[in-house]
Amino acid sequence: MGLGHLAKTVIIEELSRVSGAMGAVVQASQLGVAKIVHFGNAEQKSHWLPAVCEGTCMPTIAVTEPKSGGHVLGMSTTAERVAGGYILNGRKVFVGNSHIGDLHGVVVRTGPGSRGLSAFLVPSDATGFSLGPHRPAMGLHGFSFGELIFENCFVPSENLLGAEGDGLAVAYSSSVLYGRPNLTAVSLGIHQAIVEHTVRFAQTHERYGEPLAGLPTIKQKLGQMQSQLMTARLTAYHAAHLLDEGMACDAELISAKLINVESSLDAARTAMEIHSAYGLDPGRSIERFLRDANHIYAPAGTSDVQRLRLAEVALGTYREQWSARLSEQLRCSTVHSVPIQVHTISFS
Numbered sequence: 486m487g488l489g490h491l492a493k494t495v496i497i498e499e500l501s502r503v504s505g506a507m508g509a510v511v512q513a514s515q516l517g518v519a520k521i522v523h524f525g526n527a528e529q530k531s532h533w534l535p536a537v538c539e540g541t542c543m544p545t546i547a548v549t550e551p552k553s554g555g556h557v558l559g560m561s562t563t564a565e566r567v568a569g570g571y572i573l574n575g576r577k578v579f580v581g582n583s584h585i586g587d588l589h590g591v592v593v594r595t596g597p598g599s600r601g602l603s604a605f606l607v608p609s610d611a612t613g614f615s616l617g618p619h620r621p622a623m624g625l626h627g628f629s630f631g632e633l634i635f636e637n638c639f640v641p642s643e644n645l646l647g648a649e650g651d652g653l654a655v656a657y658s659s660s661v662l663y664g665r666p667n668l669t670a671v672s673l674g675i676h677q678a679i680v681e682h683t684v685r686f687a688q689t690h691e692r693y694g695e696p697l698a699g700l701p702t703i704k705q706k707l708g709q710m711q712s713q714l715m716t717a718r719l720t721a722y723h724a725a726h727l728l729d730e731g732m733a734c735d736a737e738l739i740s741a742k743l744i745n746v747e748s749s750l751d752a753a754r755t756a757m758e759i760h761s762a763y764g765l766d767p768g769r770s771i772e773r774f775l776r777d778a779n780h781i782y783a784p785a786g787t788s789d790v791q792r793l794r795l796a797e798v799a800l801g802t803y804r805e806q807w808s809a810r811l812s813e814q815l816r817c818s819t820v821h822s823v824p825i826q827v828h829t830i831s832f833s
C-alpha cells in the first residue's frame with residue numbers, strides 16, 4: 486500500500502482490537518513479504534510480489550524448529566545442493582499462516598556456523614513438502630501456526646533468497662524490523678480491547694448500589710491500565726515512526742515489543758480481577774483477550790530474549806543495527822500524509 490510502518494502498525498492494531506487472530510494473520514503475511522523485498526533479486530520480486538499484492542500468494546517465514554526454538558543457530562533442517570537446486574529435509578514449527586500459506590520462506594542449514602544458514606522460497610505445492618495436522622491452540626482461534634515438513638523436498642536454485650549464507654540475516658532482520666513491530670501492534674490492539682471492555686464493565690456493573698467504577702480500588706486499577714496503555718502505544722508508534730524516517734531504531738523496536746507484551750499481559754490479569762467471576766464467561770470476550778495476549782509472548786523473541794538484546798544495547802555489544810543497514814529501503818516517503826487516530830476513553 487506504500488503507507489509506511491506507522492500506518493501498518495495502526496492497521497494491525499485496529500484489526501487486533503476486534504480479532505487478535507485476524508491481526509496475527511495480517512502481521513505474519515507481512516513478515517513473508519519483507520524478506521522478498523529486502524533479499525529477493527529482480528526476477529524473484531517481479532515473479533512473486535505482484536501475486537502477493539493481488540492476494541493470490543500468501544507468503545510465510547519459517548525459522549523455528551522443535552529442538553532449537555528461539556536459538557536460531559541451533560536449527561538442523563538442511564538443504565543439500567544437487568543438480569539444478571537443493572534438497573531440503575527437516576521440520577519447522579509454529580509457522581504463522583502455515584496452513585493457508587502459498588509460499589514458505591524457509592531458513593535452513595547449508596553449512597556449519599553462522600554463515601551456514603540460507604533462505605529458500607518453497608511453494609506449498611513443492612514435491613516433498615507437507616503440513617503437520619492443524620491443531621487449535623489456547624488462543625488466536627482462526628490463526629494457524631503449525632508445522633511444515635520437508636522430506637527430500639526439491640527446490641530449484643532460482644528459489645535461493647539472497648546468497649548462500651544469507652539465512653541468518655534474513656531471519657534476524659525479519660524478526661527485528663517486522664516481527665517485533667508487527668507483534669507489538671497485535672499486542673497493542675488486544676490491550677486496547679482489554680481496557681475498553683473493562684471500562685465498559687466497570688461503568689455498567691453495579692455493586693453497593695453504584696457502578697463498580699465508583700470504588701476507589703477499581704479506579705486505581707483503571708488508572709494504572711490507562712497509563713500502561715498510553716505508554717505502550719507511545720513506544721509502538723515511536724519505534725514505527727523511526728523506521729519510516731529511516732533512522733537506526735533496533736533498540737526502540739525491541740523495547741516496544743517487550744513493553745507492549747508485558748503491559749498487555751498485566752492488563753489482561755487486572756481486567757480478569759475487575760471482572761471477577763464474570764471474566765470467565767466466554768460471552769464477555771475478556772477470557773479470549775487473556776488467551777490471545779499470551780500468544781504474543783513467544784514470537785519474535787520472548788521477553789527474556791528482548792531483555793538480553795537490550796542488555797547488549799546498554800553494554801555497547803549489540804552488533805548489527807538492521808534498521809541502519811536497510812535504512813534506505815525502510816524509509817517511507819508518504820509517512821506524513823497518513824492520518825493517525827489516537828484512542829481516547831471517556832469515563833463519564
Ligand SMILES: Cc1cc2nc3c(=O)[nH]c(=O)nc-3n(C[C@H](O)[C@H](O)[C@H](O)COP(=O)(O)OP(=O)(O)OC[C@H]3O[C@@H](n4cnc5c(N)ncnc54)[C@H](O)[C@@H]3O)c2cc1C
Pocket residue numbers: 513516546547548549553554555556578579580581582625630780781783784785786787788789790793
Ligand atoms: C503466535 C505465534 C506465531 C509464531 N510465528 C512464527 C513464524 O511465523 N515463524 C517462525 O519461524 N516461528 C514462529 N513462532 C515461533 C516463535 O518464534 C518461537 O515460539 C520463539 O522463537 C521461541 O521459541 P520456543 O517457543 O521454542 O521457546 P524457547 O526459545 O525454547 O524458550 C523457552 C524458554 O527459555 C527462555 N530462553 C530461551 N533462550 C534464552 C536465553 N538465551 N536466555 C534466557 N532465556 C532464554 C525463553 O524466554 C522461554 O522462557 C510463532 C510462535 C507463536 C506463539
